[in-house]
Every structure is written in structure tokens, then in C-alpha cells.
Amino acid sequence: MASLLRQTALLIATGLRSLGQHRAAVSVTVVSVASVVGVLVSLLAIREGTGMFQRQSAQADDAIVLSAGAGDSSQSALSPDALAIIADTPGIKRSADGHPLAYASSIVSVDVLRRDGRRGTVILAGDSEGWQRVQGEANIVAGRQFRPGLRELIVSEPIRRMFRGLDIGKHITLHGTQWVVVGVFASSDTLADSQLQADADTVMSAFGRNTLSQVTARLESPSAFARFSNSLAHNPALSVEVKTPAQMFEQSFGGLRRFLTYVSYFIGGVIAIGAIFGALNSLYASVDSRRREIATLRALGFGATPIVTAVLIESLLLAVAGALVGAAIAWFLFNGNFVNSGSLIFRLAVTPHLLVVSIAWALAIGLIGGSLPALRAARLPVVVAMRNR
Helix, strand or coil: HHHHHHHHHHHHHHHHHHHHHHHHHHHHHHHHHHHHHHHHHHHHHHHHHHHHHHHHCCCHHHHHHEEECCCHEEEEEECHHHHHHHCCCCCEEECCCCEECCCEEEEEEEEEEECCCCCEEEEEEEECCCHHHHCCCEEEEEEECCCCCCCCCCCCHHHHHEEECCCCCCEEECCCEEEEEEEEEEECCHHHHHHHEEHHHHHHCCCCCCCCCCCEEEEEHHHHHHHHHHHHCCCCCCCEEEECCCHHHHHHHHHHHHHHHHHHHHHHHHHHHHHHHHHHHHHHHHHHHCCHHHHHHHCCCCCCHHHHHHHHHHHHHHHHHHHHHHHHHHHHHCCCCEECCCEEECCCCCCHHHEEEEEEHHHHHHHHHHHHHHHCCCCCCCHHHHHCC
């Protein structure tokens, strides 16, 4: 065993020293793998960005009430009286001063102009009094909070950066009515990043609506969900259904995440095939340039196993180098950038998890791409290899 390890180590060192003699072939391998990893990580960064909605859905003691049969809040229509009835339902948590932790929202999509002049869509969420008790005060980084009864709104920092006319003091026309931007709140990596926020009654009046979109309630504990849901189901004054944030996430965004995952790995797999051929060419060239050296070592008693192992490790090291380069480029170009998809805004995230994924892909490429050259090196007859090329 000790002899086998010494032979393998010597062959690896010899192979690495000779990399400089065939830089072009080595570059092909590294660039090929870097391209695969760069594209894969860039696409998966979009998927990772949508994970913020999943993190938000981890609030296990929240419940979201929609009208019966509504797929999401955009299809839901609750009467204005629904909030008072829902807030009095058993299972809802109360603040220290006795107020139920529940609020209603009127949610509409509005058109705005991007910085580049193209039209885009964001969400205008009108929240009723008491939303701060449930969600906490918005982290205002400039300006102030909107005041109830006035056509004032606050915008998220990502929206302010991506769209025109949403700086503090600016007036914007939404559905034929003038609104003034009075505050900017910090990015929170939640659905709030996709929203303009205002007073619920004012939004309903401006948009000619007489129904609410949803009610959000903070429960006494996650175990109170069943009692809360059953109480509403048996209340003859309402026709509603109750969902957990996790259920809302899966229904609204689960399909998007699965689609992004499929596209990312499909495109990455197609490009990976090209990278495998690049690795094959590089390592074949390396083995061919060292065949006399390998034949000499075989004649000195080096076995086939150390040769196969050494060539495979060389392939794996080149692949990992390419993975690190590709991941670094993707991180530099995309990490932390905000994107707007439909009416959703989220941050691209190149996470440590993606680095692990990229290295795993690189190792697979290196292993497949290095196998045939390694076997060729081990099986090359000594007499043939010693001939002049």
C-alpha cells in the first residue's frame, strides 16, 4: 500500500509539473468547466432568490384567510366586515393591550415605468390599521410612514432603484389618481420588496373596490391553526378558506421554483456535455505528450492503478479550478442584484450551497472526462509508447 501511494503521489506531481507544457489544452478544460458552472450558478441564483418567499413562509404561527375558492389574493374578495369577524375568532393572538393581531389587505397590481423606460408591474398593498402589530414597523430608511386616509405610499428600496418617479416627494398617477411617495423602506428579502404600501381604505376608494383581498392573522401558536380554521369554516357569516404561509408559497411560487430548477439543470447538462469533450481532449493531449515518460515509469515497475489514479486526479483538479473560476464570475456579476419577474422583485443569491453544487458538477465532469484518458494511459503498451512519435 505504501508503495502504491508513493507511486501515485510521484505521478501526480509529475503530471502537474507538465501542465505548463500544454497550456492550450489545459485552458480548454478549465474554460469549459467554468462556462458550465457559470451558467448553472447564474440560473440557480434566480431559484435561490425565490427562496426568500419560502423563508417568509416559515412563520408557522401565521394564517392567511382568503375567500372560498380563491387561488391566491388576487382572486380573493372578502367583505369589509370580514376583518372584525375573523379578528374575534378563537386562536388569534392578542397584543399586551388586548388588540387582536390581525389586519386586512387590499392588493392590486399597478403599472410603473422602469429606469430604462420600459413598462413594469408592481404590487400596491393597502393595509388596514394594525398591520404593524403583526408584521412590525417597516424599516423606513428615508422619509416617513404613510398616513391613513391620505393618498400617500411608501416604496421598497429595490422598487425605488428599479423604477422611475418613486423617489421621496414624487407624485405618481395610479389608476387615474395622484399619489405621493413619502417614505422608502429597506429591503427585507420578503414579498414586501415587491410592494408599494399604503392605507387599505384609501386604496379601495381610489381603485373603486368594495372588497378586501385577504386577512393575515398571528395565532397563539402553530397548534392553534386547526382550531382557528375550523371555527371559520363553521361560521355561517363567512365563506372563506385558511392557508398557512407555506401553503400560500407552494401554491403561488412552488411551480416557478420547480421550473427554474428544471431549466437550470437542463441547460447546465447540455453545456456540461461540451465540457466533458473539452476535458477529454485536454487529458488525451496530456497523456499523449507524456507517453514516453509513462512508459519509462511502467518499465520501472509502476502499476496501472497509480497511473489511472494520477490522471483522474489531474482531471478532477482541473475541473475544480474551472468550477471556482465559474462560480467566482457568477458571484461577481449577479450576486445581490435585484430582478423583476412579472410583479415580483427578488434578489439573486449565489450561496455557499451553489458553490457545493458547482464543485459536485465539476467533479462529475472531471471524472467522466478523465476516465478514458486514464484507462488509455494505463493500457498503453510500453513498446509502443517508447517509439519515436
